[in-house]
Amino acid sequence: MYIIMVYDIKEKRVAKILKIARKYLNWVQNSVLEGELTNSQFRRLKFEIKEKLNVEEDFVIYFILKNSSLLKKEIEGTPKVENTNFL
């Protein structure tokens, strides 16, 4: 399955959430990651994220597709470089 993960996380938890997400997905831009995952990888990602999340303050959406062939991407402008001082 292909996953696009977007999130809006309180500043104090962003680094931890990003660190987990980057184990499974590719960083695209601030608050957006994507990648191909197996069912079990996706379950583990969700479990690890949920452990760190404050469900009152934080918000995560997983857009799920059967596979990446169903998806086209169009890009405008200049891709951002990841802000690595979060790592």
Added chain:
Amino acid sequence: MYIIMVYDIKEKRVAKILKIARKYLNWVQNSVLEGELTNSQFRRLKFEIKEKLNVEEDFVIYFILKNSSLLKKEIEGTPKVENTNFL
């Protein structure tokens, strides 16, 4: 076609870009909108966004699917309320 639009825009242009995007798509969270568009609506959205974009400083990705039935969504946490002082 179903569109997920994510963007990373310089502060001074965010309000303008968001105002255009909201004419076509539904706000989901900061920097993320989604919705069903016809080909011509999508062309107009891209044209209007491109007119306001600084291609050196800004970045927009359109994830494009044939239709929303190909997409599942899973949500964790509390959806954000749109910061309307951008409008």
